[in-house]
Amino acid sequence: MIEILTKHYSTLLTAFGHTLAISMISMLVSLLFGTILAMFHVSKNKALNKISGYYVECFKNIPLLVITMFFYIAIPMVLDIKVNGMIAGAIGLVIYSTSFIAEIVRTGIQAVPAGQLEAGLASGFSYWETMYHIVLPQAFKIVIPPLGNQFITLVKDSSVLGFVAGMDLMYYGDLIAGETFNMMGSYLVISMFYVIITLPLNYLMAHIERKMEMA
Template sequence: MFELLSNYGDILLEGFLNTLIASVVALFFSTIIGTFFGVFKVAQNRILNTLAAIYIQLFLNLPLLVIVLFFYIAFPMYVTGIDGFTAGIIGLTLYTSAFIAETVRAGIQSVPAGQMEAGLSTGFTYWESMRYIVLPQAIKIVIPPLGNQFINLVKNSSILAMVAGLDLMYYGDLIASETFNVFDTYILVAFLYLIITLPLTYLMQYLERRTAANG
């Protein structure tokens, strides 16, 4: 294993950084998109309800690989071409945002209806009540499942290896095929993934305890 690090440490580091960048970018955009569609799913506007339902059901029921391959192979046939790294980020964002939307929707619906009524009675509009009263409470409720989605996103980022996304798994496959040292290679790759996922797990556990302590 130390020989692998000595000979291939530079490309493993590149793959690790690319995995980290792809995960952070996809996490940022999927959280924003998912929150919006989660709110739209429970909105009083039927058009927004329908739009959110179509979006969520579409990406909940499509395999991640199909989404990524669409943007890597099919999409460039009609629009400008994109590389595997970008296609992977787009696929991860769309796929994960659908799960986040459902999580946020469940959190909003678990907030007592009286909270929205209280906001409306004080002169807030529906959207102001949602933003300032309901949504903050919903986010506190859904921190544990959101944390699971974030961790799943990091693990799902290995899909970039299927489209030459230059991620950690891509370089792991490359090293394994060159050295035939499959066992040590994938043990090392797994360890590098844990460097990303374990701190994220502990961070979400800390936030869960913090919000529980604050009521």
């Protein structure tokens, strides 16, 4: 294990950077899209309700690997374009994670007393302004724990990039394992790097939760 770390330090650091960047970008984009879909779902517009409902029910029931392979293999074949593994993996992560985040945020919105929305509308705010300024801050305070769990799951799910040459930890871990024939050592090192990402994220979400409870 120590030998793998010292000999492949540069490669592992590059893989760690790619995994961290893709995970963070996917988190932010998924949170944005998931929040929008959650607001669609609780709105009085039936068309927006259906769009949100169909999206969530569809993509949360399709395996992440299938979505990723669709953008890595099927789309390039049909449209005659080239999609590298990193982009295909990031798209797959965003599409898949958005469906779960939308459900989490929707639950938080529905947990906020209905009077908050009515008070905002009565004050002259539009539906979307009321959501942004009044409802969502309260909803996010409620759903921080499940959101944190979903973010950690997203980091671990990023290992799907290893199947599409996504230049992530899993991809380089497979290469190192094949080169050194030290399977246990290689995957222990890769596991350690995932823990380096997920453990601080776990503490960060717990810290944010405590801060919001005190606010």
